[in-house]
Amino acid sequence: MRLRPGLDPKASDEPIFDALIAARERFGDKEILEDQDRKPLTYTGLIRAAFVLGRKIAGLTEPAERVAILLPSSMGVVVTFYGLHAFGRVPVMLNFTSGEANIKAAIKAAGVKRILSAKRFVSQAKLDDLMTELATVAEIVWLDDLRGTIGLQDKLFGLMAGFMPKRFRTPTKASDPGVVLFTSGSFGAPKGVVLSQGNLVANCRQINTHIPLDPDWVMFNPLPTFHCFGLTGGVLLPLLQGLKAFQYPSPLHAKQITELLPQVGASILFATDTFLNQYARVAGPDDFSTLKFVVAGAERVRDETRHLFNTKFGGVLLLEGYGATEAAPVVAVNHPERNRPGTVGQMLPGMEWRLDPVPGILEGGRLYLRGPNVMKGYLSPDDPEAIDPLEGGWHDTGDICALDDEAYVTILGRVKRFAKIGGEMVSLTAVEGLAAAVWPEGRHAVVSIPDSRKGEKLVLVTDQKDAESGRLSEWARDHGAPDLAVPKKILKVKELPVLGTGKTDYVAIQKLAEAKD
Structure with a gap:
């Protein structure tokens, strides 16, 4: 203390x-x-x-x-x-x-x-x-x-x-x-x-x-x-x-x-x-x-x-x-x-x-x-x-x-903003940082949804029109980021949902990811 x-x-x-x-x-x-x-x-x-x-x-x-x-x-x-x-x-x-x-x-x-x-x-x-x-x-x-x-x-x-x-x-x-x-x-x-x-x-x-x-x-x-x-x-x-x-x-x-x-x-x-x-x-x-x-x-x-x-x-x-x-x-x-x-x-x-x-x-x-x-x-x-x-x-x-x-x-992130994938804890905030490094002008949010093989899987929701997993994997390899931190599923939206305060609305994004699964 x-x-x-x-x-x-x-x-x-x-x-x-x-x-x-x-x-x-x-x-x-x-x-x-x-x-x-x-x-x-x-x-x-x-x-x-x-x-x-x-x-x-x-x-x-x-x-x-x-x-x-x-x-x-x-x-x-x-x-x-x-x-x-x-x-x-x-x-x-x-x-x-x-x-x-x-x-x-x-x-x-x-x-x-x-x-x-x-x-x-x-x-x-x-x-x-x-x-x-x-x-x-x-x-x-x-x-x-x-x-x-x-x-x-x-x-x-x-x-x-x-x-x-x-x-x-x-x-x-x-x-x-x-x-x-x-x-x-x-x-x-x-x-x-x-x-x-x-x-x-x-x-x-x-x-x-x-x-x-x-x-x-x-x-x-x-x-x-x-x-x-x-x-x-x-x-x-x-x-x-x-x-x-x-x-x-x-x-x-x-x-x-x-x-x-x-x-x-x-x-x-x-x-x-x-x-x-x-x-x-x-x-x-x-x-x-x-x-x-x-x-x-x-x-x-x-x-x-x-x-x-x-x-x-x-x-x-x-x-x-x-x-x-x-x-x-x-x-x-x-x-x-x-x-x-x-x-x-x-x-x-x-x-x-x-x-x-x-x-x-x-x-x-x-x-x-x-x-x-x-x-x-x-x-x-x-x-x-x-x-x-x-x-x-x-x-x-x-x-x-x-x-x-x-x-x-x-x-470093929120307790709720970590996913357990294959037994490893992955920060969703850090994964959003990875997406921002590849597409700095876009807005990105990452959530996790249940996965029968690895416990959870990552979903990237983004307004980047040309976003695709290959670019993320390439950046991760070049910069030493683990493959676990690369979302394999990407949802493209016109704009990310936000609250009246301007903060990202993760509740709406989570529902969107689950509905599209």
Whole structure:
């Protein structure tokens, strides 16, 4: 067991709304939040808006009630999130891209009675049918209608609350729930994660301790807030550290995003490899000119993406990081002055870790984490009010990792992402790397399916039109890779299934491979 020191022991002692108030005191009443409507809010503007809207929501809900939010990245979702916290309610962030069945399961698991959404968003995103279905299991509260009821008395309340927020907000503790999120479900059914307010605040402090952020910078966030990377990295981190947080509603709009980056003076861009690769392909030479660095997380960064950034944009720094929803989410990230491509950077200050051996896997071990950012536990599948706590406070990441003496982390694969072929353990992640070496411009995913002769066999699912096993075998021979690591079956698809977060959807790919067997 090891610990990376350097974090203030009080980093997780502050409730999330109080941390926002403290940020205003520290950084002054500056513009702090903006979206594509280009009507920025100052700290005071955000605090007032949160009190006014939160008061309306409080009139419809119970203290400490879990209230679902179904909104895109925008000023609206940030105001709603803080509005719930101002009155002691708990936000539950719903992934509107995960499908009706998963959303209903999340609503049931969290004990949600009400969903906050906006008619404008639902109409633009073509989610009308989905909302009709969700209305059968929870009450839909339209924020558009709620805002229409705001009168002079409400505005005067917001004005006073903006001056003396600690007198008006509902007192909470850092140990109280801060948010309920759901894991991406890339390897199975999503699980409900309860992060405390202290978990979220601590993770922001850990990141800023590791990479001190300049309050004059602008954070550009195209990631959804139902994804912890988008919520903590794209919203809470900049707001609590004095940076302007620019929210964009969809990571899919590559051309619009790359054109906006220089217009808003973006300093940092958070995204996944899938989206960064798309942005790099469509961006002009000057579109990334204001960026100090780009942070990639949630999935492995491909060599092709790194090459695009190194050659096309004058060496804009691409920093790879690593996280888990259960850790609020950032666990490790490369530093602009200590960037080691191929790793996901150093463990953040305050993180404890251990590596448990895995039978059949010789390098690295199964990573367990403990720290001020690690969740309270998972929602119990049997009782929405119950939380299944972590044994000894340790979270099992399910990742096979190696760490060096300086706490740099190398991800070797997931426990579930190994196949046993002829008695040998084969990393599916490594096999994907083999395919990427042969066809660097393609996107590839490898899964395993049962095989009567060798136990399991590998299936490569790829968008590479000319992919064939002979090329893989040839590369493996030339580079000393074992023949066991060469998929003999290849499925070609127009595009690989991805989740709303941009991560590869291995559940869908597994079903595809099994159906084609």
